[in-house]
Amino acid sequence: MPRTLPLLAAAFALVATTASAAETLRIGFLTTLSGPGAVIGADIRDGFLLALEQAGGKLGGLDTQVFEADDQQKPDVAVGLANRMVERDRVQFVTGTIWSNLALAMMPTLASAQVFFISPNAGTAQLAGAQCSPFFFNVSWTVDVVGEMAGLAAMQQGVKRAYVMAPNYPAGKDVVAGFRRSYKGELAGEVFTQLGQLDYAAEIAQVKAARPDAVFIFLPGGMGINFLKQYQQAGLVGEIPLIGPGFSFDQDTFGAVGDAVLGVKNTLQWSQDLDVPANREFMAAFTAKYGRQPSYYAAQAYDAARLIDGAVKAVGGDLSDKDRLRKALEAAPFESTRGAFRFNTNHYPIQTYYLREVVKGPDGALTNRIIGTVATDVADLHAASCPTK
Amino acid sequence: MDWMLVAEQGLNGVQLGVMLFLMAAGLTLVFGIMDLINLAHGSFYMVGAYLTALFARTFDSFALALPAAVLATAALGLLVEVTTLRTLYRRDHLDQVLATFGLILFFNELIRILFGPVPIFLNPPAALAGTVDLFGLTYPAFRLAIIGVGVAVAAFLWVLIAHTRVGMLIRAGATNREMVTALGVDVRLLFSLVFALGCGLAALAGAMAGPVLAVQVGMGEQILILTFVVIVIGGIGSVRGALAGALLVGVVDTLGRAMLPGLFRLFLDPASANGVGAALSSMLIYVLMAVVLAIRPRGLFPAG
Numbered sequence: 001m002p003r004t005l006p007l008l009a010a011a012f013a014l015v016a017t018t019a020s021a022a023e024t025l026r027i028g029f030l031t032t033l034s035g036p037g038a039v040i041g042a043d044i045r046d047g048f049l050l051a052l053e054q055a056g057g058k059l060g061g062l063d064t065q066v067f068e069a070d071d072q073q074k075p076d077v078a079v080g081l082a083n084r085m086v087e088r089d090r091v092q093f094v095t096g097t098i099w100s101n102l103a104l105a106m107m108p109t110l111a112s113a114q115v116f117f118i119s120p121n122a123g124t125a126q127l128a129g130a131q132c133s134p135f136f137f138n139v140s141w142t143v144d145v146v147g148e149m150a151g152l153a154a155m156q157q158g159v160k161r162a163y164v165m166a167p168n169y170p171a172g173k174d175v176v177a178g179f180r181r182s183y184k185g186e187l188a189g190e191v192f193t194q195l196g197q198l199d200y201a202a203e204i205a206q207v208k209a210a211r212p213d214a215v216f217i218f219l220p221g222g223m224g225i226n227f228l229k230q231y232q233q234a235g236l237v238g239e240i241p242l243i244g245p246g247f248s249f250d251q252d253t254f255g256a257v258g259d260a261v262l263g264v265k266n267t268l269q270w271s272q273d274l275d276v277p278a279n280r281e282f283m284a285a286f287t288a289k290y291g292r293q294p295s296y297y298a299a300q301a302y303d304a305a306r307l308i309d310g311a312v313k314a315v316g317g318d319l320s321d322k323d324r325l326r327k328a329l330e331a332a333p334f335e336s337t338r339g340a341f342r343f344n345t346n347h348y349p350i351q352t353y354y355l356r357e358v359v360k361g362p363d364g365a366l367t368n369r370i371i372g373t374v375a376t377d378v379a380d381l382h383a384a385s386c387p388t389k
Numbered sequence: 390m391d392w393m394l395v396a397e398q399g400l401n402g403v404q405l406g407v408m409l410f411l412m413a414a415g416l417t418l419v420f421g422i423m424d425l426i427n428l429a430h431g432s433f434y435m436v437g438a439y440l441t442a443l444f445a446r447t448f449d450s451f452a453l454a455l456p457a458a459v460l461a462t463a464a465l466g467l468l469v470e471v472t473t474l475r476t477l478y479r480r481d482h483l484d485q486v487l488a489t490f491g492l493i494l495f496f497n498e499l500i501r502i503l504f505g506p507v508p509i510f511l512n513p514p515a516a517l518a519g520t521v522d523l524f525g526l527t528y529p530a531f532r533l534a535i536i537g538v539g540v541a542v543a544a545f546l547w548v549l550i551a552h553t554r555v556g557m558l559i560r561a562g563a564t565n566r567e568m569v570t571a572l573g574v575d576v577r578l579l580f581s582l583v584f585a586l587g588c589g590l591a592a593l594a595g596a597m598a599g600p601v602l603a604v605q606v607g608m609g610e611q612i613l614i615l616t617f618v619v620i621v622i623g624g625i626g627s628v629r630g631a632l633a634g635a636l637l638v639g640v641v642d643t644l645g646r647a648m649l650p651g652l653f654r655l656f657l658d659p660a661s662a663n664g665v666g667a668a669l670s671s672m673l674i675y676v677l678m679a680v681v682l683a684i685r686p687r688g689l690f691p692a693g
Binding site for chain 1: 391394397398401402404405408497498501506507508509510512513518519520527529530531532600601602603604605606607608611612643644646647650659663664667668670671
């Protein structure tokens with residue numbers, strides 16, 4: 001007995017060291033860090049790293065190594081990097097992706113390597129429906145649902161004649177289809193503009209002539225900045241109100257458009273002033289660390305990190321049993337910045353959507369304020385065509 | 390048909406055309422006279438917009454910021470010409486494309502490091518922020534100012550090129566560079582001046598576009614493609630061609646976007662009319678370019 005005890009201890013120690021050596025949490029962080037999309041990439045990264053820092057560098061209690069790379073907003077680059085992360089860096093998770101087309105391109109590589117892909121933003125309907133995957137989880141939305149919520153909000157606001165404008169590409173069409181699903185009023189006009197369009201004078205003149213109750217716009221990124229500046233210069237701000245999905249109306253564009261965006265009503269699952277404990281804590285920590293307000297992208301990335309944290313904890317740090325890990329992810333054991341959060345069968349959230357208005361905060365900076373709840377427990381329609389259970 | 394709306398759309402088209410002319414004039418001068426394909430022309434447009442925003446904040450005056458940004462960008466252009474582009478004149482066009490594409494990447498990253506990735510804010514001056522009443526048509530004042538600046542630049546270039554000694558050398562250089570060199574003209578100096586002028590014009594375009602468009606990294610590449618369409622239609626190297634091409638592209642693009650969906654709705658159901666209209670209006674200027682090139686392969690007003 002006295003001789004076997006140290007031997008046993010040594011054996012245990014050996015088991016313990018090999019286990020901890022194997023169980024390092026390795027996360028591939030692929031996002032856009034150059035070009036016009038870098039604004040969003042910076043917010044996604046900062047939100048994610050904040051959650052990692054709060055967990056003491058150990059998500060789920062495991063030493064966490066983050067492999068960061070710039071996808072340049074190009075699908076081919078993203079696929080190459082995903083391959084490298086799977087084969088060289090042997091990651092167990094990939095996250096950070098902003099764009100739907102990149103997520104679609106990367107999915108086959110990640111699914112065949114049994115790597116979990118946690119999308120903090122890219123929310124294509126394809127991955128929610130027929131192409132859904134047991135290895136894909138999304139903590140944001142599908143774009144058409146957010147458009148649908150804007151349509152519902154327009155109805156609730158008493159809009160009788162709406163003018164609809166979106167870029168002529170898949171997400172634009174999806175958002176407009178969502179809007180028309182819930183908006184039952186008259187359409188004063190429907191325009192699909194060019195992707196990346198610079199000048200909106202022609203469209204704004206048509207809006208002015210049509211005199212609608214409200215203009216529904218989905219113009220993400222630079223397009224929204226162009227449109228809002230020109231809309232203000234045409235003297236239409238305050239004349240014809242704007243409503244839309246929250247994508248075009250957040251911290252990533254406020255600085256560039258200024259007061260032109262004041263009063264715009266938009267729908268999203270999160271807002272800077274959403275009063276739930278996790279969000280209060282997130283807002284305080286983010287502004288303290290980075291000296292600026294987070295956008296919804298940062299909040300979603302923060303949630304993605306917390307989801308990984310919660311699920312890895314739930315399986316006791318054992319990353320080898322993929323089915324058990326998937327079950328843990330599906331249970332979504334974490335406090336979300338948006339409050340109640342649960343996954344649908346297609347691994348997209350079922351959640352509450354709010355109507356937000358762009359206002360000046362107490363410090364004079366532009367921010368969103370919740371002015372109402374559009375709908376609770378909203379799920380997308382695509383889950384029905386998703387075969388995985 | 391509401392004629393007021395048609396008039397407004399026409400004005401919008403002219404305004405877009407004038408904006409494109411400011412870009413195209415510089416690009417066509419550099420290409421026509423120096424035989425240099427400068428993909429980085431859009432970068433000087435971006436630098437012009439960023440510097441205008443920066444100076445507008447420091448001086449608290451758009452009217453001061455504009456000339457300061459134009460001069461600073463012209464000086465930057467001179468620096469780039471002397472340090473980088475001089476070595477490229479004897480090389481073929483592919484080398485020039487590669488090198489100036491490298492400049493695009495360089496300037497985009499430089500601006501991102503200096504100003505950050507977030508698009509920055511540039512408003513029109515307070516006096517031009519509102520709308521003006523044109524015979525019952527309310528029109529944004531700043532867009533009228535853009536038209537004014539464009540007309541002034543066109544007049545300036547006309548005087549410069551048609552009525553000054555420098556202009557004579559520029560025209561001669563565009564027609565027959567070897568002969569000009571043989572006559573003992575300092576071509577190096579001439580090239581430097583032309584390139585700086587082109588960069589100054591790009592910066593002016595950026596400064597005038599800044600209050601209307603998003604001031605962000607990569608803004609130069611978005612407008613560069615349209616600018617190339619303009620100078621190909623107008624005839625490479627010809628400022629007159631750039632003006633004609635720019636106005637044509639501006640008016641055709643704007644009227645196409647405004648009128649085509651309505652036109653298709655006359656004989657198609659609304660959904661497909663919108664689809665076809667949107668698709669066709671986005672290709673309209675390229676169709677225009679193809680037609681012009683089929684009839685006049687060297688553009689509307691070929692130089693020389």
